[in-house]
Amino acid sequence: MSMNLSAKLDELQRxxxxxxxxxxxxxxxxxxxxxxxxxxxxxxxxxxxxRDMVAIKHELDTVQQVKEEIEELRExxxxxxxxxxxxxxxxxxxxxxxxxxYAILAAVLGMLQFGYxxxxxxxxxxxxxDFIKGVYKGRYGEEIAQESVQRMYSVAVxxxxxxxxxxxxxxxxxxxxxxxxxxxxxNNVVGIAGACLMFCAKLASSYEMLxxxxxxxxxxxxxxxxxxxxxxxEIAPLNLRGGLGTINQLAVTIGLLLSQILGIEQILGTExxxxxxxxxxxxxAVLQLVLxxxxxESPRYLLITKQWEEEARKALRKLRASNQVEEDIEEMRAxxxxxxxxxxxxxxxxxxxxxxxxxLVIGIVMQLSQQLSGxxxxxxxxTSLFSSSxxxxxxxxFATIGIGVIMVIMTLVSIPLxxxxxxxxLHLYGLxxxxxxxxxxxxxxxxxEFFGYVQEMIDWMSxxxxxxxxxxxxxxxxGPGSIPWMITAELFSQGPRPAAMSIxxxxxxxxxxxxxxxxxxxxxxxxxxxFLPFSAFLAIFWIFTYKKVPETKNKTFEEILSLFRHGNGxxxxxxxxxxxxxxxxxxxxxxxxxxxxxxxxxxxxxxINMPNNxxx
Numbered sequence: 115m116s117m118n119l120s121a122k123l124d125e126l127q128r129x130x131x132x133x134x135x136x137x138x139x140x141x142x143x144x145x146x147x148x149x150x151x152x153x154x155x156x157x158x159x160x161x162x163x164x165r166d167m168v169a170i171k172h173e174l175d176t177v178q179q180v181k182e183e184i185e186e187l188r189e190x191x192x193x194x195x196x197x198x199x200x201x202x203x204x205x206x207x208x209x210x211x212x213x214x215x216y217a218i219l220a221a222v223l224g225m226l227q228f229g230y231x232x233x234x235x236x237x238x239x240x241x242x243x244d245f246i247k248g249v250y251k252g253r254y255g256e257e258i259a260q261e262s263v264q265r266m267y268s269v270a271v272x273x274x275x276x277x278x279x280x281x282x283x284x285x286x287x288x289x290x291x292x293x294x295x296x297x298x299x300x301n302n303v304v305g306i307a308g309a310c311l312m313f314c315a316k317l318a319s320s321y322e323m324l325x326x327x328x329x330x331x332x333x334x335x336x337x338x339x340x341x342x343x344x345x346x347x348e349i350a351p352l353n354l355r356g357g358l359g360t361i362n363q364l365a366v367t368i369g370l371l372l373s374q375i376l377g378i379e380q381i382l383g384t385e386x387x388x389x390x391x392x393x394x395x396x397x398x399a400v401l402q403l404v405l406x407x408x409x410x411e412s413p414r415y416l417l418i419t420k421q422w423e424e425e426a427r428k429a430l431r432k433l434r435a436s437n438q439v440e441e442d443i444e445e446m447r448a449x450x451x452x453x454x455x456x457x458x459x460x461x462x463x464x465x466x467x468x469x470x471x472x473x474l475v476i477g478i479v480m481q482l483s484q485q486l487s488g489x490x491x492x493x494x495x496x497t498s499l500f501s502s503s504x505x506x507x508x509x510x511x512f513a514t515i516g517i518g519v520i521m522v523i524m525t526l527v528s529i530p531l532x533x534x535x536x537x538x539x540l541h542l543y544g545l546x547x548x549x550x551x552x553x554x555x556x557x558x559x560x561x562x563e564f565f566g567y568v569q570e571m572i573d574w575m576s577x578x579x580x581x582x583x584x585x586x587x588x589x590x591x592x593g594p595g596s597i598p599w600m601i602t603a604e605l606f607s608q609g610p611r612p613a614a615m616s617i618x619x620x621x622x623x624x625x626x627x628x629x630x631x632x633x634x635x636x637x638x639x640x641x642x643x644x645f646l647p648f649s650a651f652l653a654i655f656w657i658f659t660y661k662k663v664p665e666t667k668n669k670t671f672e673e674i675l676s677l678f679r680h681g682n683g684x685x686x687x688x689x690x691x692x693x694x695x696x697x698x699x700x701x702x703x704x705x706x707x708x709x710x711x712x713x714x715x716x717x718x719x720x721x722i723n724m725p726n727n728x729x730x
Contacts, residue, residue, distance in 0.1 A: 210354060211435040213410070218358055220405035221345050222365035224298060224338030227305060227398040229369025231331050233518070234395070235271050236496060237377025237511060238388040243267050245388075246321050266321065268634055273325050275627030277332020278339070282619030285340025286461070286612030290419065294345035294412040298402065301341065305334035305399030313393025324392075331395055332623075339599065340619045344611060347603040348412040349433055352445075356532035356600065356667060363596030364525045369398075371518030378511055413442065418450045418609075449607050449675075459610040461617060470614075472678050473605035476663055477618045480541075480598040483655035485625035487548055488648030489590045491633045492517065492583060499583065505576050513580050517587050524591035536667040537597050537604075541659050544593025549652040551589065552645045554582040559642035598622070604666045607675050 235242075243263045250258040281304075288297040311327030343362055350358040373391075377383045382391040410429035417426035426446070430439040464470055492499065496517055500510035531540060558579040598618075606614040637644050666674055 211433065213435065214349065214351075214433045216405075217349055217409040217433065218346055218361055220402060220409050221298065221342050222361050223398045223402040223405070224301070224335075224342045225362045225365035226369040226372075227331075227395060227402075228335040228338050229366035230373045230398065231274060231328075231335055231369075231395055232366070232373075232490075233370040234373035234377065234392060235274070235328075236514065237374060237383045238391060239267060241383065241385050241388045242270060242324070244385065245316060245324075249319050249321050252319065264634065268631055270321075270325055270328055272627050272630035274328045274332040274335070275623050275630050277329040277334075278336035278623035278626060279620055281333040281336020281338075282340050282623050283336075283616055285337050285344075285619055286614075286616030288337060289341055289344060289415075289612045289615075293415050294341055294348065295406060295409055296411070297337065297341045298345065299406055301334055301337040302399040302403040302406075304330060304337070306396050306403075308332075308334055309393050309396035309399065312395065313389050315392075316389040327392070334399070336619060336623055339622065340615045343599040343603045344615055345412055347600065348414040349410075351434075353533065353668065355604070356537065357529045359600035359603075360525060360529045360532050360596045362599050363591070364522065364529070366595070367518065367521035367525045367591065371515070371522055374515045374518045378515070383511070414446055414449075417443070417446050459613055461613045464610050464613045464617070467610075469678055470606070470610055473674075474614060474617065477598075477602040477605055477614060478621050479655065479658055480601055480663070481618045481622040482625055483541075483545060483651075483659070484594045484598045485622055485629060486648065486651045487545070487590065487594055487655070488552060488629075488645055488652075489548075489587070489594070490626055490629045491644075491648070492587060496583070500580060505580065513584075516580075516584060520584055520587050521591050521595070524588050525595065528592050528596065531592075532596075532600075533667060536665045537601050538659065538663050538665045541593040541597045541663070542656060544589045544591075544595075544597075545652055545656040545659060547589030547592070548586055548594070549649055549656060551582050551586040552649040552652060555579060555586065555645045556643060556649070558582055559644075562642075601663075601666060604669075605674060 246263050246266050247258055250256075281301075285297070288300070291297075292300060308327050308329075308331030311323055311330060313327075315321065315324035315327060343359065346358055346362065347355060375381065376391055376394065382388065410432050411425070413426040413429040413433070416422045416429060423443070427439055427443065430442050431437055434442070459467070459470075464474060496510075496514045500513045501507055505513060528540065562576070562579070602615060602618040603611060633644075636647070640646070664674075664677055669677075
């Protein structure tokens with residue numbers, strides 16, 4: 115452009131005509147105007163660049179500030195982890211105190227009641243059938259068919275489970291309405307009524323009264339199976355929760371053993387003694403009614419459900435025999451914060467909750483693994499099983515007592531193992547052993563049939579059957595006997611726990627009822643193959659436990675809840691646990707706050723990315 119202007123000036127200097135000069139000046143003026151506009155445009159662009167540079171600098175300052183805040187958050191989370199870790203270590207150092215032992219003893223009388231009434235109907239089977247025949251003949255003047263008598267006896271056996279379903283179903287509502295201790299106290303009135311009805315059945319010449327009594331005592335036992343594990347899991351220290359939870363099963367096995375010993379003919383297994391045998395169920399109810407008022411209510415119920423913090427502190431001081439209960443209060447508060455969204459949750463909400471669906475299914479399958487393992491077939495019909503294996507009737511009754519003895523011994527053995535080995539591991543051992551010996555039971559029955567003409571073979575196979583059945587019971591006591599009750603209470607926080615226990619106990623009693631009512635028919639139709647369906651169930655439950663069930667040993671309720679929230683309610687397979695170990699969800703010695711750490715840091719990273727994007 116400058117070259118053009120010089121050329122025009124030269125032309126002006128050489129030219130002599132005014133018109134040409136005027137035209138040249140106009141062109142120069144136009145080009146100067148364009149140059150001015152270009153310069154102004156450049157100045158505007160430079161100003162915009164300066165503004166962008168200021169904005170970028172401001173955003174870089176913001177990024178630096180967010181980074182500093184993230185570092186502060188990291189330090190805060192680290193301090194929180196360290197504090198929580200120290201708190202958990204202090205919780206793990208708590209021991210067994212007098213009042214804690216007393217409260218557990220008073221509570222597990224309910225499970226002793228459950229065990230006693232589960233086994234008490236076994237030994238006097240023939241006496242009860244004779245009673246039904248006598249009452250029927252006295253009313254109608256004719257003999258009743260043996261098949262009808264057996265059917266009525268199976269009703270007496272299985273109606274107990276129907277009552278248990280009802281009691282288990284309302285257990286959660288009772289626990290929320292009256293408290294854990296209050297619910298147990300009220301339940302003893304039901305237990306006394308049921309025991310009195312059974313005792314008076316012969317005096318009234320009414321087998322209907324026997325059925326009603328079994329139904330009422332079933333309600334009582336169903337409530338106990340819901341309330342007792344809940345109460346014990348909530349008052350037990352973290353490091354003793356597994357062992358003390360096993361006391362539930364110990365009480366059940368002691369009740370079974372007592373019913374089997376008292377049921378032999380030399381004591382109460384007679385025509386005149388069996389009503390007293392059934393009526394003795396009043397003793398655990400009366401004893402618990404006397405002992406339980408001196409026990410504290412569940413501190414978790416007082417603090418989280420009722421919001422009575424001072425009452426919860428008093429209960430904890432009594433249970434821990436110490437004024438230093440802040441760690442327990444803090445752990446309960448952490449649980450309360452973790453389950454705010456699920457507080458006062460109903461059964462419908464529990465079933466529909468995506469986060470809680472996984473632990474609910476695990477709890478239900480664990481309950482089914484207990485009942486559909488075939489153990490109740492042994493408890494209800496062990497005398498008949500031993501007789502069919504070739505033992506004389508008298509020896510069969512003593513072999514039944516052997517079942518009770520072994521259950522008590524093995525449950526005692528499993529108490530220290532529960533917090534040392536872990537729930538999941540023991541359950542796998544139990545299910546695996548039961549599967550193996552259920553196959554041996556079937557094999558022994560088959561060999562007895564094929565070689566029934568050889569007397570020596572009959573005697574040998576009879577003892578093989580007895581050993582197989584007793585070994586079956588041994589492995590049941592190791593894991594499936596106690597763990598389903600315990601782990602269902604452990605998988606849920608305070609809000610959904612009562613509803614979850616109600617559903618799990620209902621499923622347990624339904625399966626109990628199905629086994630009790632169906633086993634005689636199964637035995638008649640399948641004969642020597644009776645235990646094969648149980649073998650198939652045991653294999654399925656073993657695979658499910660291996661793939662889906664987490665370990666809850668030495669974990670707070672908050673940690674267990676975070677485990678399922680971390681996976682959005684999905685199941686965790688065993689293969690995925692390496693990643694979970696990295697986040698210390700499954701660690702036995704670390705407190706888990708990484709889920710909250712990840713949430714905090716993810717939000718901070720999002721805050722960083724937003725200004726970066728705008729800068730780009």
